[in-house]
Amino acid sequence: MPIVVDRPKIFGTGLVALDLVIGLDPNTPVQSWAGGTCGNVMAIMSYLGWDAYPIARMNGDPASERVRTDLSSWGVHLDFVNCAPTGHTPIIIQQIRRGRDGTPTHRFLWSCPHCGQRLPSYRPVTQASVEAIVPHLQNSSVFFLDRLSRAALTLAESAVSAGAVVVFEPSGKTDDKLFAEALGLAHVVKYSDQRLADAGQAMSEGTATRVEIQTVGADGLRYRHRLDDKVSPWIVVPAFPVANLVDSCGSGDWCTGGFLMKAAGSGLSGLMSIGEAGLNEALRFGQALAAWNCGFEGARGGMYLVSRPDFDRQIRSIREGRPTLAAIDRTIKVGASVACPACPDQPDKLPPAARSAA
Template sequence: MTRSIARPTIFGTGLVALDLVIGMDNEAPVHSWTGGTCGNVLSIMAYLGWDAYPIARMNGDPASERVRIDMGRWGVKLDFTDCAPTGHTPIIIQQIRRARDGSPTHRFLWTCPHCGQRLPSYRPVTQHSIERITPALQGASVFFLDRVSRAALTLAAEASRAGAVVVFEPSGKSEEKLFEEALQIAHVVKYSDQRLAETPAAKGGARATLLEIQTLGSHGLRYRHSLTGELSDWHTLPALPAPALVDTCGSGDWCTAGLLARAASRGLEGLRGCGENELVGALRFGQALAAWNCGFEGARGGMYALEKFEFDRQIDAIASGKPVLRVIERPQDPEASVACPACPPIAS
């Protein structure tokens, strides 16, 4: 394992999947991109200049190889993506459509539209991975998790002891005991009001939580923190105007990545030293990324449509209150098709 000089490092475990994105243009090809909350956040962090290490159980099936190629394109480090026992990489189908009022909507399919079988789902890393990964956590700035398991919590606790900010972004409550333990370990807890109406992470004696964020969709977000030693009131930040509204999928992942890029590069010590203005600036940067992402199909479609310099220019414009979206077509590498593992192979 090698790390770049002077680049902050993030490790993450949770949902790393292959997204098959079916856009509104029925004639357009189906895109196959890395997805899942963890997969998106770590890919975005690599795009923003971090060393990103996903921890997963890819077994070399076509879906996992497609994810590896896609992550490798953005500089994601693949050292810990084959943790034993390996298994099929999750596949998620995203369909983008227009509602009656013309607004974009999306839905996720978890079964194969061809054979009807359930697509491969998430399997957490196991305790077998701990000994191999723990030494690499030294010097990490952030440890991210979006699913709870005994191994994920063990790694999160080790990362915390090594000075990393532990970020927990649950999609729902499962395994109450492990969920509660994750809240006690995490320094940043972020969740959607549509999925978890109330997660009192910042309350309670032994909990480590320094920052709690509740996202409110098009209404923005609200947050509270204990960076000063006492729990603050809730503060609301309205959403920034999106330059275009094509698809909202993945915008929460961009918001997370933007916050971490600005507030967590120096690990837990750096987060603890954030003042209110610095924290708000980091959250607003995350919201600018989220607004920009709405202009593209898929959770990270804009990364494939624009050169990095144009991305930076457009984010600056959104943050300054003058949103602009200018898509510059650039050559796209053909994406390998990926079939459901249960489907019979197609004869060549």
């Protein structure tokens, strides 16, 4: 009789969106995938072998159905993605271009290029949803949040009581009170120096932070920890070389996924016992995944083009200093279109929604 091994569980709330990715090749169909920081991390963790449960407020509109279909295809659990009151799923347009030096770069569009209206934006889950979700946090390994709200912090507090690692990835500092509360709960705080150079003294007295990670783009990241209650100096983890830079979007999410896979599968007790060498190894693994992701368009484009065995081989090659990309099938299957909610009668006039890829 085969032995059944429980998979680590991760719950997360924050930005779960529909990404519409406009690539460099104008003849390539616009790609539509589940995205947003939380959405990407949930999909990546499921891809890496975890049970992932995003918490969101999808209302059944075309964007939310596209996100649900995509997440479901990667084994993500959708038990808590229709929390009431529901609302439009956020839509983010990512446009990839070449800079003056020929290097690929990207920008995000938050308005419909046809009608000019703002695309649906993020709305947090409410306190009304918390009671039904809290019992399911038992035996979870990680709780992830990238946007703050009273409900998100209530869920994080319950996850702490369940022995989970709470991971906070702020995209910016908004409400000072909620931000301070988040630092009082989060064991891992990860942020970009480009977005938030000062995360509010994550390692200050009274915070829960055990690992503070600051990403610095092409230079990699630096981190410090207090696994033994003493704050370490900053430790630099250089980025791996990228064989062929296509798009860096989402690489931070892959770094988070790789780190959590190696460091947080046993919850907080496992993180606290990993030691400095184990912590460094987990972040190096995360950096390898980040470098791999730079070879594809979109935050998770490689997942659709590379088999899982090839993925594992390519990650090993990157870690061994010989980054290569195996031959892959780049055929993109055209799927249903997703239009701007403000101009639903004219979907073909919205460039990013005219074509989407599965």
